[in-house]
Amino acid sequence: MPRQADPLVETPSGAVRGLRGRTGERYRGLPYAAAPTGAGRFEAPAPHPGWSGVRDGTRPSPTAPQPTRDFGRLDMTPYFGPGWVPGGEYLSVDVHTPAADGGRRPVMVFVHGGGFVTGSNRAALYDGSAFARDGVVLVTVNYRLGIPGFLDLKGAPSNRGLLDLLAALGWVRDTVAAFGGDPGNVTVFGQSAGATLIGALLATPEAKGLFRRAIIQSGNGMGAFTPEQAQRAGAAAAAALGVEPTAEAFAAIPDSRFLAVLPALAGLDLRTSTAGDPLAGLSPFSLVLPVQPADALADGPAAEIDLLIGTNSQEGHLYLVPQGVLESTTQAEVRAFAARAHTDPQTVLAAHRAALPHATPGELRSALLGQVLFEAGTTRMARAHARVSGGRTYLYSFGYRSTALDGRLGAAHAVELPFVFDLADEPWLHGDTGLLGAASAPAGLAARVHGAWVAFARTGSTGWVPYDPQRPRAEILGGTPEFSSRAHLRPRSAGGDSADGHPRDGIAG
Incomplete structure (x- = not known):
């Protein structure tokens, strides 16, 4: 039975009961679209019909069908969450608010990562207590x-999946005022695949008017597949399932079979005569666009949007260290990956070796991975946005090195998230296999990073010097970005063969 003190909110879809906690109120599992079941899994999101009575908003929703991820000894459960929790009504949001009292507080909408194939808002890293505590x-x-x-x-x-985000942002526009939020002051932010989706929103005409600011954490503004590449991925999936590559044929297949064939798609070669694989073979799923988001910002709301964007200084370590590959990588393997990722691998390798003269072969391989998957697309997106927005762009480089896995994980992909959500002191993120390792988080770093994100959501400014393509500099967060000197190295094309040492399911985070 609900407690009498539990808060009750009237939304356009119906009444919902939440939980009141130390930092505010939380409402969970609120549907923004109808359940995508059967043939509906391959259609645009449909409006939710609403409900009568009072909906229980104290429990999380199901999650999208997804495989189990394996990062060796590293515990990534706080990042991926519980995995697949079956149930139809998973197109949902959780809301954490200081109070549903009719206020007009800044709103932040977070989009999780997971290689376009895993993740949910049930992951412990996405606890919104600190944001609610700070008035968001x-x-x-x-x-x-x-x-x-x-x-x-x-x-x-x-x-x-992108259409789902547009539907969710429409829900925020129409509903967030009931939770004390200002629909005119919405910041979308995300990490990895979620950040890449937000980059696409900046170039999507239908996104105009749905948000005011954006934060892209380790995304890829050049990460979309061409239609030809997408057709190749669809044909491979259809062949693995023994059906035609049509929505009608796929509608009859249960989600469990979709998950079962994912290993057959790992490392799929998507290189074509006109395009390299922007994900370097690490995921068979991405956006499908004729023009990369960073090159199509004039089509969407980007000119009216403030942007905070950046990467971590050792992104590629996540795909090499947990699997024990960083130390075992050979020079031949570095050359092979460079050849798959670049049309002029010798020049690229020479530039990396000059920038990192003391790097081991594994560290060079990590640098190449980070550049191909995140840094080159981030740099191009920052430059493009600065041009169209007139200077409302902020660039960061996150350099704090996690001591996880015997001190070897470093400033890897996803390590900034505990600082963004101000959770860096939580015990479940520490220990040798925890994301942040055995060492305590540096004093003040979470307050600085989280505070910058909150300030940006409130006003559109972090207090940093705006990014200038003519004099590019990044705000350094938590250390020296040792790989920043290669930021100008943009891959001309990327290869489709996956490198040894990526996650065992063959999908990037």
Whole structure:
């Protein structure tokens, strides 16, 4: 039975009961679209019909169908969450608010990462207590993943996961005021695949008017597949399932079979005569666009949007250290990956070796991975946004090195998240296999990073010097970005063969 003190909110869809905690109120599992079941998994999101009576908003929703991820000894459960929790109504949001009292507080909408195939808002890292404590209404979003979310099929709209985000932002516009948020002051932010999706929103005409600011953490503004590449991925999935690559054929297949064939798609070679694989073979799923988001900002709301964007200084370590590959990498393997990732691998390798003269082969390989997957696309997005927005762009480089895995994980992909959410002191993130390792988090870093994100959401300014493409500099967060000197090295094309040492399921985080 609900406690009498539990808060009750009237929304356009119906009444919902939440929980009151130390930092505010929390409402969980609120649907922003109808359950995507059967053929509906391959259609645009449909409006939710609403409900009568009072909805229980004290428990989380199901999650999108997704595989289990394995990062060796590193415990990534706080990042990925519980995995697949079956249930139809997973197109949902959680809301953490200081109070649903009719206020007009800044709103932040978070989009999780997971290689377009895993993750949910149930992950412990996305606890919104610190944001609510600091006067922000935090909304965390679930969206379709994997084959239902991103596989291109005849008879189905492309980028269904992106369409889900547009629907969720429409829900925020129409509903967040009931939770004390200001629908005119919305910041979207995300990490990894979630950040790449936000980059696409900046170039999407339908996103105009849905948000005011954006934060892109380790995304890729050049990470979309071409239609030809998407067709190749769809054909491979159809062949693995023994059906035609059509929405009608896929609609009859249960989600469990979609997950079962994912290993057969790992390392799929998506290189074509006109395009390299922007994800270097580490995921068979991405956005499908004729023009990369960083090159299409004039089509969307980017000119009116403030942007905070950046990467971590050792992104590639996440794909090499937990698997024990960083130390065992050979020079031949570095050359092989460079050849897959660049049309002029000798020049690229020479530049990296000059920038990192003391790097081991594994560290060079990590540098190449980070550049291909995140840094080159981030640099191009920052430059493009600065041009169209007139200077409302801020660039950061996160350099704090986690001591996880015997001190070897470093400033890897995802290590900034505990600082953004001000959770860096939580015990479940520490210990040798925890994301932050055995050492205590540096004093003041979480306050600095989280504070910058909150300030940006409030006003559009971090207090940093804005990014200038003519005199590029990044705000350094938590250490020296040892790889920043290669930021100008943009890959001309990327290869489709996956490198040894990526996660065992063959999908990037």
